[in-house]
Structures are given as structure tokens and as C-alpha cells.
Amino acid sequence: MARQLDYHTIREIFARFQQAEPEPKGELEHVNVYTLVVAVALSAQSTDAGVNKATRELFQIADTPQKMLDLGVDGVIDHIKTIGLYRQKAKNVIKLSQILVDEYDGEVPNSRAALQSLPGVGRKTANVVLNMWWEQPAQAVDTHIFRVGNRTGIAPGKTVDAVERAVEDNIPADFQRHAHHWLILHGRYHCKARKPLCRTCIIRDLCQYEDKTE
Incomplete structure (x- = not known):
């Protein structure tokens, strides 16, 4: 488990996520x-x-x-x-x-x-x-968020509940609404479980993961 990142580093990480994907969306299809x-x-x-x-x-x-x-x-x-x-x-x-x-x-x-x-x-x-749906800053921690939170140092925790609290406590309020989707998408497409794409990662220089791939 990586050490906890400081506020300014976390803010920079989410500023980069926001610049790359200003309005991230969930991938589950629904009509209401x-x-x-x-x-x-x-x-x-x-x-x-x-x-x-x-x-x-x-x-x-x-x-x-x-x-x-x-x-x-x-x-x-x-x-x-x-x-x-x-x-x-x-x-x-x-x-x-x-x-x-x-x-x-x-x-x-x-x-x-x-x-x-x-x-x-x-x-x-x-x-x-x-x-x-209601655009509340609620944070649903799945396997992707659990992995990214711990690898990067954004929201380290030994349990899902601990990571959820860390996400809510550590991520600046103005990024809370989309934090859930930014973290999921980063885990799904970049910070993968077995072969993370560290070489092309937009937060590589800020991440605490010790086993970065080349």
C-alpha cells in the first residue's frame, strides 16, 4: 500500500484527469x-x-x-x-x-x-x-478504485470502506462529483491489474506505485 499523497499532489492529479476527460460518464447503459x-x-x-x-x-x-x-x-x-x-x-x-x-x-x-x-x-x-443520477458526491468503490487508490496513494486503505472514506476525505470538493468515474476509467484502461500502462500514464510522475512498468 502506497503512502498517502498530500493535498496539492491529489489536486494536481484530478486537474489532469479533468483536463483529459472533463465530463466522464459511466459505461452502464440505462434509460432512466x-x-x-x-x-x-x-x-x-x-x-x-x-x-x-x-x-x-x-x-x-x-x-x-x-x-x-x-x-x-x-x-x-x-x-x-x-x-x-x-x-x-x-x-x-x-x-x-x-x-x-x-x-x-x-x-x-x-x-x-x-x-x-x-x-x-x-x-x-x-x-x-x-x-x-442525482449528481451527489457519493463514492462507490469497486475493484478498480480500490486498486488505483492504493497504488497511487490517492486513497490508501485495507478495506473497501476505508478507501471510500479516504476518497471522500482526500479528494478536493470540486472534484468529488466526477472522482468516482475518473478513478474507475483510469483503473479500467490505464492502471490495469496485471499490466498497468505506466509509460503512457498522465499521472506517472505523481503516483507512488513502486513497481511501475516501463
Whole structure:
């Protein structure tokens, strides 16, 4: 685990991220906040590309909780069976849709606690939805952010919760909204797990990673 970077270095890192990609976007396809919740819930232990492939047709016919309920578990399974853990995920989608219809008039709540009460929706999923849809500075720590945070020294921590707190504490407020996406995209395309592309990295000179590749 790298040592914690100082405020000015972190600020310079995110200034570079911002210059390279002023408006970073999540890669999960969705048509509204409900389909975003479903897509993020389905993405657990699956790739965004795999989820997008499975949900394009699904979201064309079921873009509200009631329409999803009308499909039923078997109908959802027919669309998402290429995704890992599809049977349990289909059950969760139907359960969370039922709760949204029964308790929230078919609307998606915008509080972390309410989102986390939905089947298949954990803190990470809730934070992604809060950040992407309601533009709240919520930080969802996935494997990419955990790796980048620790390698670089931006947000070191031994657990996901520790890294989440470090991201919230260490990254300047004016970069908080997009921090989640900048870190994910950097981890996905540059600071890769096995072969990081250090030679072409825009923050190479600021990063604390000792095993930089040439």
C-alpha cells in the first residue's frame, strides 16, 4: 500500500484527469433511474459490456418497475441468462421492483438508506445511483478504485470502506462529483491489474506505485 499523497499532489492529479476527460460518464447503459438501479445491481461480478448486451432489449420492453413485474422472473431470466448469477439477480430485480411499486409508487428513492433496503442493492450500487443520477458526491468503490487508490496513494486503505472514506476525505470538493468515474476509467484502461500502462500514464510522475512498468 502506497503512502498517502498530500493535498496539492491529489489536486494536481484530478486537474489532469479533468483536463483529459472533463465530463466522464459511466459505461452502464440505462434509460432512466429505475433501469440504472437494475443495471448496476446486475453488474455485480459481471462486466459492464456484458450487462449492456443483456439489458438493451430488456429495457426496451421493461423500463418501469410494473413492466418488469409483468415479465416475471422467467421473463427476466430469458434476457439476462448470459450474466453471471442470473437466476438470483432476476429474483432480486423482481423483488426490488415489487417494493418500488408497493412502497414508493413506482419511483426510485434518492436516499442511500432506502436504496440499500432494496434486494440486490448494496452500498456500492446505492452510491453509483446517487452519483450518476442525482449528481451527489457519493463514492462507490469497486475493484478498480480500490486498486488505483492504493497504488497511487490517492486513497490508501485495507478495506473497501476505508478507501471510500479516504476518497471522500482526500479528494478536493470540486472534484468529488466526477472522482468516482475518473478513478474507475483510469483503473479500467490505464492502471490495469496485471499490466498497468505506466509509460503512457498522465499521472506517472505523481503516483507512488513502486513497481511501475516501463
